[in-house]
Amino acid sequence: MRHMSELKSDNTSPVVVIMGAGNFGGWAHSYCVRKFPQKEICFCDNDKEKQGTEFRNCMIYSPERASELFPEAIYIVANLRHADEMRRQLVRSGLREEQIFEFHRDNASEFEIEDMWEFSRAEYYRKTGKWIHKDSLNTFTEKMQYAKVYLADERKSTLTDKYLVRQYVKEKIGDTYLVPLLGKYESFEEIDFDKLPSSFVLKTNHGCDMNYIVRDKKQMDIGRMEQDFQDWLSRDYSKSCCELHYRDIKPCILAEQFIEAFAEGETFDYKFFCFDGKVRMIMVVKNIHQGNAARCFYDAGYHFIPCELNDGVPMPDTPFEKPDCLAEMIRIAEILSEGMDQVRVDLYAPDNKIYFGELTFTSWSGYVNIQPEEVDQKLGSYWKMEVQK
Numbered sequence: 001m002r003h004m005s006e007l008k009s010d011n012t013s014p015v016v017v018i019m020g021a022g023n024f025g026g027w028a029h030s031y032c033v034r035k036f037p038q039k040e041i042c043f044c045d046n047d048k049e050k051q052g053t054e055f056r057n058c059m060i061y062s063p064e065r066a067s068e069l070f071p072e073a074i075y076i077v078a079n080l081r082h083a084d085e086m087r088r089q090l091v092r093s094g095l096r097e098e099q100i101f102e103f104h105r106d107n108a109s110e111f112e113i114e115d116m117w118e119f120s121r122a123e124y125y126r127k128t129g130k131w132i133h134k135d136s137l138n139t140f141t142e143k144m145q146y147a148k149v150y151l152a153d154e155r156k157s158t159l160t161d162k163y164l165v166r167q168y169v170k171e172k173i174g175d176t177y178l179v180p181l182l183g184k185y186e187s188f189e190e191i192d193f194d195k196l197p198s199s200f201v202l203k204t205n206h207g208c209d210m211n212y213i214v215r216d217k218k219q220m221d222i223g224r225m226e227q228d229f230q231d232w233l234s235r236d237y238s239k240s241c242c243e244l245h246y247r248d249i250k251p252c253i254l255a256e257q258f259i260e261a262f263a264e265g266e267t268f269d270y271k272f273f274c275f276d277g278k279v280r281m282i283m284v285v286k287n288i289h290q291g292n293a294a295r296c297f298y299d300a301g302y303h304f305i306p307c308e309l310n311d312g313v314p315m316p317d318t319p320f321e322k323p324d325c326l327a328e329m330i331r332i333a334e335i336l337s338e339g340m341d342q343v344r345v346d347l348y349a350p351d352n353k354i355y356f357g358e359l360t361f362t363s364w365s366g367y368v369n370i371q372p373e374e375v376d377q378k379l380g381s382y383w384k385m386e387v388q389k
Contacts, residue, residue, distance in 0.1 A: 001077065001087045001102045004031070014039055015070045018103075019063060019086050020078035021045040021055040023122045028078040028103040029056045030115050039074075042066070046089075067093035078103040113149065120145045120242045127367040134387055140379035144366025147342070150388060152244035159343075159359045161249045162205040169356050172335050177356045182255040188229045191253065193217055199258035204229070206249040207237035213258070229253060241365035261350030268320065269357070270329055272345045274337035275382035279330050281305070281375075284320050285313070296320050297375070300330065310369040325352045332356075342383045 016036055018028045021043040032041055042058045044066035045051065051062050061069065067090065075095060077086045087100050117134075124145050125131050132142045158164045166178055182200055185191050191202075196217065202225070203211035210232040212225055238247035269288050273281040282298045294316040297305040304319045323329070332354065333345035346357035370376035 001083060001100055002098075004076070004101050004103055007035075007074065007101050011036075011074060013072055013074050013099075015073035016041045016076060017061075017066050017070055017073045018043050018076045018078050019045070019066075019090065021047070021050050021060050022078075023118070024103070025078040026056060027115060027119055028076055029058070030112070031103065032076065042070075063089055064093050067095055071095070073099070075100045076103050077101070116149045116242045116244070117146070120149055123241070124367060128369050137385070137387060138380050139370075139373070139376040140383060141364075141366040141368060141370060141376055143342075143380055143383050143385050144362060146387060147385060148241070148243045148245070148362045148365065151385070152247070154248065156245035156361050157248040160206075160245055160361060162203065162358060163252060163254055164205075165359055169336065172338075173332055173356075177332065177354055179259060179355055180257040182257060185253040185255070187233070188226045188253065191255070193220075193222075196255060197258075199260075201256045201258055202229070203254055203256070204232050204251055205254055206246060206251045207232070207235060210235075215258070241362070241367065243362045243365060245361060259350065259355065261353070262348065268323070268349070270323070270347045270349060271360075271363075272330065272333035272337075272347070273342075273363070273379060274333055274340070274345055275342050276384065277334050277338040277340070278382075279333050279337075280382045281379060286316070286320060302326060305375060306372075307375045308371050309364070310371070311364075323349055323352065325349050325354055329354055341385055 043060040044063045050060045137143045233251045269285045271283040272279045279300045286294045293313050295313045297307040302322045344360040348355045
């Protein structure tokens with residue numbers, strides 16, 4: 001099924017039919033009103049109780065009736081879970097594949113700010129089963145939904161940028177905590193691999209999980225790497241979950257020194273949840289990239305907090321030992337988080353040598369169930385966030 005980005009605004013069909021008269025269909029309607037102001041919009045839905053009624057002042061038909069009335073219309077599938085099934089239903093009703101497009105969450109970035117809030121809170125409900133409202137935001141994950149939409153700003157964009165944040169770290173704590181930078185490139189074609197060492201790391205600056213660890217450049221699959229980086233550089237990371245501070249980051253590729261200790265044996269990531277410059281909780285993840293990950297939570301005194309997320313990463317049978325350099329990592333995290341109401345400072349400490357990882361303002365995009373919920377409540381109590389009325 002084709003993405004909405006392939007649908008041209010000058011398409012000659014006078015009618016748009018949105019399949020799915022629910023929240024997601026409502027956002028598709030908002031998108032289409034702006035994208036196609038001259039076109040007639042209606043809905044179709046399999047829910048018989050909705051058929052014959054109106055939604056957003058538009059009539060709702062059965063899919064079969066809509067295909068009879070509007071055989072040449074644009075059809076937009078607005079359902080995340082059953083998109084392919086709905087597409088097949090439309091085709092069985094006599095429509096052509098080229099008429100059918102998928103409304104994707106990426107299109108949320110083109111919403112107005114209030115639509116983005118509605119999108120974010122509905123996604124939160126889909127992931128956690130809880131509806132949230134602006135006047136009663138209490139937990140960490142609830143407040144995250146508001147902050148990522150309404151409280152994005154230039155400083156967060158700068159400090160989230162994996163290249164620009166290096167200058168901030170250098171000014172605050174010195175460059176000895178930075179992984180040495182080997183190069184910065186606007187495109188994959190700019191990379192001169194002959195000038196890079198045999199082992200290095202390539203990553204983008206504007207999102208997560210867009211990197212290559214190169215242990216031996218003689219074994220590189222250049223074609224695949226180029227294809228991946230071209231795809232990654234084209235992504236607007238803000239679109240996935242309405243994390244709007246990502247929107248203003250200019251994508252680039254960074255080459256960093258390969259730290260051998262990162263890849264030897266067990267690895268630990270230390271993530272410090274900071275509020276107004278104070279560490280309040282520490283998350284330690286073991287072997288995060290090795291397929292047998294485990295995770296523990298601790299308070300600032302490194303007292304174990306029984307806690308799990310609904311993402312499949314378990315608590316270990318025995319809590320992790322306290323690292324020798326914990327006090328220094330806490331000192332660094334609190335310096336780097338000064339003047340920020342909330343931020344997560346990610347550090348690494350192979351062989352007790354501390355390296356800066358990144359600053360994260362939207363942990364998990366807030367789309368997680370933190371269990372027990374008291375932990376989510378406690379973290380939320382530390383976040384002194386002002387909600388705009």
